[in-house]
Amino acid sequence: MRLRPTTLILVLFCSQAYAQQTGPQVSYKPIYNPSTVQLKIFYALALLESPEASRILTNDPALRSLYKKKNDHLNRAVKECGGDAGCYTGPMKFTQDEIKLVSGRLSALYKKDNGLGKLVSEDLIPSGTYILYDSLSPEELLVKAWELEAQGLNHTIEVYAEGKKPNYPAIDSIAFDVKSRSFGTLAYDVTETLRQEQTRNSFFGPSMQYALLWLEVNGRSEAADYEPLRYTENKAAFLHAKSIDSLASWGKFKYSVILVPGSGPSDPAVALSPVGMLRCRLGALRYFEGLAPFIVVSGGRVHPFKTQYSEAYEMKKYLMDELHVPEKAIILEPHARHTTTNLRNTVRLLFRYGMPVEKPGLITTTRSQSLSIGSAAFAERCRRELGYLPYRLGERLSDTDLEFLPSLNSLQIDHDEPLDP
Structure with missing residues (x-):
């Protein structure tokens, strides 16, 4: 079998990196x-x-x-x-x-x-x-x-x-x-x-x-919430990702994942905020359009102070119970406490699960957050808080949809954030 030049370069790079x-x-x-x-x-x-x-x-x-x-x-x-x-x-x-x-x-x-x-x-x-x-x-x-x-x-x-x-x-x-x-x-x-x-x-x-x-x-x-994720809440998605085992299979999709950031409620008795529900609905629409094989729901136990509800976990339940997205298509990212780490932690999971990090992902969220993520101010915030950009922005498709390309700098541990390092 003759490898395409880009494939050959990738194979050589990966084998050399592993050896050295x-x-x-x-x-x-x-x-x-x-x-x-x-x-x-x-x-x-x-x-x-x-x-x-x-x-x-x-x-x-x-x-x-x-x-x-x-x-x-x-x-x-x-x-x-x-x-x-x-x-x-x-x-x-x-x-x-x-x-x-x-x-x-x-x-x-x-x-x-x-x-x-x-x-x-x-x-x-x-x-x-x-x-x-x-x-x-x-x-x-x-x-x-x-x-x-x-x-x-x-x-x-x-x-x-x-x-x-x-x-x-x-x-x-x-x-x-x-x-x-x-x-x-x-x-x-x-x-x-x-x-x-x-x-x-x-x-x-x-x-x-x-x-x-x-x-x-x-x-x-x-x-440590839900860890180790690949054996708990993400087991079905992790196995599904392993079944998409070739670049050709991934080529059927425009994006690797649809990232849906969470939104915490203000009432400690409320499990999932109205904004969180709306973001889930937007993400489900893109999933059923066939844009990506996975939805990543991202958000930890954040708002209000010391809440027991995990944004990502509640969003996963909502996607499955109300919007009929299959569990194997949902990747739980339950640790992010800020929009900056919604992206960073998603990149980490993409890499750890063997998904193509050279392929763009799609951020789907409500208008105000989407416009914020696309701004220069947000990029500066990432540099200030993380020390790097965990992404590179691609094309804006709409007020609610924005492409991103992962950066492996996201693997770096953040030593002054013990709740989400």
């Missing part, structure tokens, strides 16, 4: 143990807990000393801090000197063929989770991933244990009054609980568990 591990791999399967919340927020740290990497790190005297310092604080704080919440939380964060120390030790310990080297080549690079830094050497990439996740760990403690304002205070803030007397008691209880159950001996283990425990007591598990 120079970028994200569709075949890469993210790990899902021991904690999905941890893996979504602190993926590099989770990889550092692998047996081979962990042996290297726990045998290093400087890193053992840092672990002891954090663990000793847990034991000391419950005896000395009383009702001073900041006394408990502050030392659990990493100082700039501590971050720099770890960076130096990772650099010194890294070898291409040891556990740290294999971690980078077999997981960190093919996962694409730090794709914005793929021009760095493997050693530098490992250090950069550590530094960003340390900052993210500090940020999580600052927001959910100390009450610092997050990027979006109206929907993502701490659940407690940090100035109340009872909050000092809570800080003691969280610290004492971790002191008793802390079993990880990695240098970052106590601090990471502390950040995760504060997320838990705040009721903030959104990052």
